[in-house]
Amino acid sequence: MPRGEIPLDPDGGPLFEFAARLRKLREEAGRPTYRDLAQRAHYGIATLSSAAAGRQLPSLAVTLAYVRACGGDEREWKVIWQRTADACSGGDASAGDGKEQGDKGGAKPPYAGLFAFGEADAGFFFGREKLTGALVEHLKEKRLLVLFGASGSGKSSVLRAGVIPAFPEGSALVFTPGAHPLEECGSRLAARADCAPAPVHAGLAAEPGAFHRMVRRVLASRRDPGPGPEELLVVVDQFEEVFTLCRDVRERERFVAALVHAAQAPDSRARVALAVRSDFYTHCTRLPQLAEALPRAHHSVGPMTAEELRAVIVRPAARCRLTVESALLTALTADAHGRPGALPLLSHALLETWKRRRGNALTLTGYRAAGGFEGALTQTAEELYGALGESGKEVARRLFVRLVALGEGTEDTKRRVPRRELDNGPDTRFVLEQATRARLLTADGDHVEIAHEALIRCWPRLAGWLEEDRGQERLHRALTEATALWESMDHDPDTLYRGARLAAARELPPQVLTARERAFLDAGEAAARQEQQRDRDRLRRLRRLAGALVVLLVCAVTAAGFAVRAQGTVTRQRNEAVALRAAAESVRLSQHSPSLAVQIALAAYQRSPQGRTRDALLSTLSVASAGSGTLGSRPAGQAPAEHTPAGHAPALTADGRTLAMADGSRVVLWDMSDPLLPRRLGSPDADGVALNAIEFTGDGATLAGTGVDRVLRLWDVTDPRRPVLLSERPTGHTGPLYSIAVRRDGHIAATSSYDDTIRLWDIADPARPRLLDTLTGHEGNVKPVAFSPDGRTLASGADDGDVRVWDVTDPRHASPVTVLEGHRHFVDALAFSPDGRTLLSGSDDRTAKLWDISALPRHRELGELAAHTDIVTGVAFAPHGRTAVTVGVDSSVHVWDVTDRARPAHLAHLTNPRGTVKEVRPLAADGTFLTVTAHYSVQIWYTDLDRALADACDRVRTAIDRDAWARHFPRLDYAPPCPRRT
Template sequence: MPRGESPLDPDAGPLFEFAAGLRKLREQAGRPTYRDLARRTHYGIATLSSAAAGRQLPSLAVTLAYVRACGGDEREWKLIWQRTADACTGTDASTGTGAENRRTSAAKPPYAGLAAFREADAAYFFGREKLTAALVEHLKEKRLLVLFGASGSGKSSVLRAGVLPAFPDVPSLVFTPGPNPLEECAVRLAARAGTAPGPVHAGLTAEPRTFHRMVRQILAGQQQEGPAADELFVVVDQFEEVFTLCRDVRERERFVTALVHAAQGPGSRTRVAIAVRSDFYTHCTRLPGLVDALPHAHRPVGPMTAEELRAAIVQPAARSRLTVESALLTTLTADAHGRPGALPLLSHALLETWRRRRGNALTLAGYRAAGGIEGALSQTAEEFHDALDDSRRRAARRLFLRLVALGEGTEDTKRRVPRQELDSGPDTAFVLEQATRARLLTADAGHVEITHEALIRCWPRLGAWLEEDRGRERRHRALTEAATVWESLNRDPDTLYRGVRLAAAKDLPPEGLTARERAFLDASEAAARQAQERDRRRLRRLRRLAGALAVLLVCAVAAAGFAVRAQDTLTRQRNEAVALRAADEAVRLSPHHPSLAVQVALGAYRQTRQDRTRDALLNTLSVASIGPRTAGPGRSGRAPAHHTPAGHTPAVPADGRVLAMADGARIVLWDMGDPRQPRRLGTTDGVGLGPIQFTRDGDTLLGVDSKGTLRLWDVTDPLRPRALSKRPTEHTGYVYSVAVRPDGRVAATGSYDDTIRLWDISDPARPRMLDELTGHDDDVKPVVFGPDGKTLASGSNDHDVRIWDVTDPRHASLIATLTGHEHFVDALAYSPDGRTLLSGSDDHTARLWDISDLPRHSGLGRLARHTDIVTGVAFASHGRTAVTVGIDGVVEAWDMTDRGRPVPLAHLTNPRGTVKEVRYLKADGTFLTVTAHHSVQIWYTDIGRALTDACDRVHGSISRAQWARYFPRLTYEPPCPRRF
């Protein structure tokens, strides 16, 4: 049952009547849920619900979207909104002094919005004085700085507007690497030296130390022209582009070698500052030229303190002779404090509040009209989108998708695109101009890029575009790169697409391709036709030769038996190859055409029963079950979004019949009695990105929110969960995990402050801390209790697994330390009998440990089939199987009958990339996974069950044309012949 809306405050004046009108309009429309309204309008649920809450006046764009979704009269509601705005602010919204006509002032805004602060903005850059001083001191001592921080933590701003001005007499070179970092570096150096970039690029490619010599040449030239400069300051922003955009490993390594040598080589005249997203730290450790320098060069950018946030809000306004309303300052500080990646959202919200200022005051009403810290960015983006006609909206979609680099085990990032890659049509030009004017995009003479990656996270419409078909976007991106290479090599025919790549590219929508990409595909198709014609001519010659050889058939009668056997062998091998190729195609089809994919996979398995065809069949059945959020049932046959669990942190009780999913501002409970048709139950307040866990009986749910508060809910009635208590954990770092002892009386929390805390939750209304466990040398990540409740296992970034005796949780003690992992330990699971521990690590492996006779322990099997970080591990309740998942998108099932020699059971592939979590649902082997994009999939590995269930998932039998495409030259035998 959806929770009812809060009563309106009759003393709210005009806002009471406005909100009451919106609620009445929703009643007349049949009370659609706010999730349904959000899907229709592309505004967030919180934004729409607050519009009818009566606490603040929503923007006109949000109001009209709400009215449109409920079937109301937009012209009438525009007048109602204007009257309410007049009554609330005392301004005339119709004459240009209200919120919708706020952009008339030509004054320079004191806030940068989504864009990073530049060196010219240093006078308005506040709040990072302590960090800036530390970075300046670091650069003076060590000359090389690698600055790590989350997206939106302010890395670019602190370098450009904080550190660079601290070296006023030092010339600077600021650039981003792009897809060709050596070439970009050569162009920038050549421009400073007044020489051609070609020789500089050739020199850097042949010898990275050329960078150091070019710096000396630049400085020597400046000495002749004016006051002497002793050194050059080089800032490489968005360094993660060397991984997301640059595909040449050797160029990447040479670029890094050049930077490090320029800063640390003998007689260095260069200071180098590199800004890189923290989730690319592991990628940096794989660069030989950088890994040795990292221990002494890296510095983190943490979140701003409350005092620093207040300075960042108030001081720029004061410099512009503006005031910040105290209620606004309190609200902004509370909204942004402790929130990862909040700085660009805060800056954008302040910029929009400044545009809605009243006189020289920034007000809370203006901030709320802008949409708040969460809604301001999506509101700006939606206003930009709503102002476009249909043709330009399609152009906007194509443009923004082209400007996103799809993550490979990491979050999506922005992509800097050369202008020549874009179509030169009037729609694209208009969209680019309007998006740049709205500060959503940044354009210069040669390139276009999204102003900040926060737009990718916070604009629901862009997120929906990206999620619709990530595989298609990857194929489109590969086509773009291939067309670029083709043109750079003077249209060399050897670089054209052929075979499978050409067939996949032809499936891309033609309207989304640029003229250059269409020319590349046309040339590829022409080359393919020529090749086919050559093959036909060769076949005709072979047939004539075969006719001549037929005369010799009489002489071959004795060899007929052998020939028949050889033909049978060739036929069998051909059919096997066709089946294996069809199995691969079925996996590719499964996210978009699940019914067809199941039939192709089933046909391939019946043709040749191998591990590869078995895994393909299991893949198609699993992926077709539950996918990410979607607007409604389509040709893929997926259930609508309100029947689809989604979120980032799952929790499952021992019986596996209820699923809790933390999804930002709430936790949603689902009935998983039939995992193929989950049924939504109740909701509770959320925990942000914090962990959650059930007690074993499933009656109580625990969670720790992003502020470190321990929360407990009574979920005995999952339709109506009830908050029991909340209290601060007093951890000084982020709380990564929470675990509950099987008896439900004790809980444990693991934190980035390197400690574990034990809690008495026997009275859920009054949780008490029992003990604090110390000993790990770095962040504590997973914690898990043993099945008997007497031990607790913990994993850490110090690479160790520790096992604690918690028989008396008031006096817990260390029993054993398991060493052997070469990197962070991210996941742990006990076997049901408590004799074995399974751990997953950043070193791309999972390990099995024999802990049956503690403190003695030993390593058992090593599970090493992943190619990236192992993020989750789980044992089935019977203990005979286990599952490991990872950033590589692979779901590996293992037979644990002999734990000294675990055997691969199934190799499954998640089509949406990174898998973050895995949980078993019940004893029959069903389990679920959660991706980095918060979608949920249900899996099982029983091939007998798969063969029984397969045709139940089919909505129409495979046609003859489809069969011929995937099983050429094989007799048409539809695996599910009847219609469903």
């Protein structure tokens, strides 16, 4: 249940009256929730709720956004806000009215905003002296540094403004990899050596050692008089681009091999520093050369201490003879301390506060007028967007979305785009100029990119654009790459889109396409028409040939019989090929046109009932939830659900009828009695803390959860419409929590953590949970934990690649039983069979394994489930125990018959076109499973073919028309599989 607002202080003066009027406006608008207001206003929930709290005056931009969301009169509220600001500041609102002082007299700002500090900014770079010293010493001793840190932790700044100035002037080469890292590296080296880039690029592609030799050539080619640097410091910033932008695996491996070789050669004159986002650590371990060097080369950028944050805030201002108000220093330190990725937000808030300074003082009033910690960035972006006309807003949307690389199992990242990829119209040039002036974008030479990834996280409007249709954005990115390839190959017709890809690309809104992309699609359509004409000519010739065969048939009956049989074989083979192609197209169409996709898959299966067409039919029948979408197509005549489940951490009751989904800082309960029509129930209060794992007790009466604050929370969900928080208990873990498991009787819970431990809890009285025991033994982050059905055994998996089994019959004195060794990488998922005799584990080594644990401590490895091409992220048994399901990063769902555990049989390979599948849970209905993707969408999968065939036409809204049929089933008679749907 949402909590009521805190009563206003009647002695609050003008702020009391202002907040009271805002609350009255919200009442008159029907009292919408602050979550609904945030979606309308594009500001965060905390920003909007604090505007009506009466403790401080919100900025004018936040006030007007609040008023617009409630349907109020903006002109009237501008007057009300100005009057309140005057009353609060004694008639002088100049420092807090949102108007910038700007850079008076051409003064250089002491803060970089969203930009990373560069070598020229070293005099203003403070707070990282200890880390900088450690990195410099590391590089001087070991030559290779791989610097990991969260987005916004300051990796780029500490390398550019801290490490590089510690080396001789002119000894650094800094670049980002981009889509073609070898080409970018070759161009930078050639420029330093004053030679042509093509031979350098060719040499790097042919042999990793060429990089090492090219470094020596760069050092020898220095023309300036006097002694030059004896070594070259190569800094590769935003190294994660080799995974997000570079699609050529061979080029990626050769680029990394060249860097590692240059740093490890005995006579090396190069030192190499790589800056990588921490969520790409696993990606780095998959590169053999880099994985071998990581244990000795990696270093982490942690959060700043309070003293370091004070230095970041105060010392740059002091260098410009400015002062920082003590209240502002306290507020900034409190807002930034302990927050991951806080530095760009802090720097941008300081820059905006500097623009609103009073005299030579940075004040708390100016900070609040700028929008506060996260609000400053949102306010800057919203002011830019609001100042544009209608055409400019549409251009801004297309531009910012194009500058984001969509994550696959990782967060979205910024994308460096060449200017030639953008339309060169006046609107585009104007928006680009304004966004660059607002420091939201950077434009250097021939490329444009977002100033910092913090904008992706903190601008709700941009996040909304990205989530509206991620599938469409991926389709558009693929079209952009195909257009560039077509142009680079001199308009080669073999590179044009054909068939389903051309049809899907033509469904993109015309306004999002550039002139180059429209020309590419037009050329594809022209080529398709020519191909259709050739097909008609070919068919005409075939008909003439058939006439000749008829004459021959009259003359030779034997030959005629043979020809008839041959024609039947050819027709059957043709129909089978058409059906297989249509089945593959149906999966690609399922996320854009689910009704059409189901009919194509069903028709393909009816014409060629085999494994591939069956898998395609089951894949298209997945019931999907993608935020604003719906859980599949509903039966005709039934009303749509008010909302659909979404989140990243699922929990199901034992009967499969109640689902809990953790979505950021809240949990929502759903009635899943009918998976096609989920009904929203209650929302347990998590006090605004992001939850990462939840689980029901066996009777479904209690829900347990853990969050980023490392606190165990227990809710009474006996009435799922009105959940009640029973207790909050700090776990004592020193690292982030990964998962939670609850014993079936609901008395014992287990929590796992990145501090390499497991903790057992007595939750028999959920109002007073008690710590029972701490289990140690793993040598890496502990991830999944699971209780056996009888509750006597606990299994745990970790990054050390082992599965440990514990005897928890007496949870106060739990003891290790055995260790299951066999996986070659991290263990990410565990599940017990319903009889408790078998354990199923999933790993980063792309396999799942079945273990016989019926006679512990003796155990043995049974069958291996090896079908995935990437990390196995989730495993589950069906309630009857004869079927198992595995899901993974490769976007696939594999179904297995495990009746014979030593020889599991592959039953189905289902495809999720939305990308990575993270979690899987069995539902109450036999043969039905629920999965969660990396982008929080929920899907329901049928594995029972008979049920799928019976229900397929219930998903159809409009029968497939003749044109669509002819496009997907050429030369086959029109026979819609669901003809009665209209």
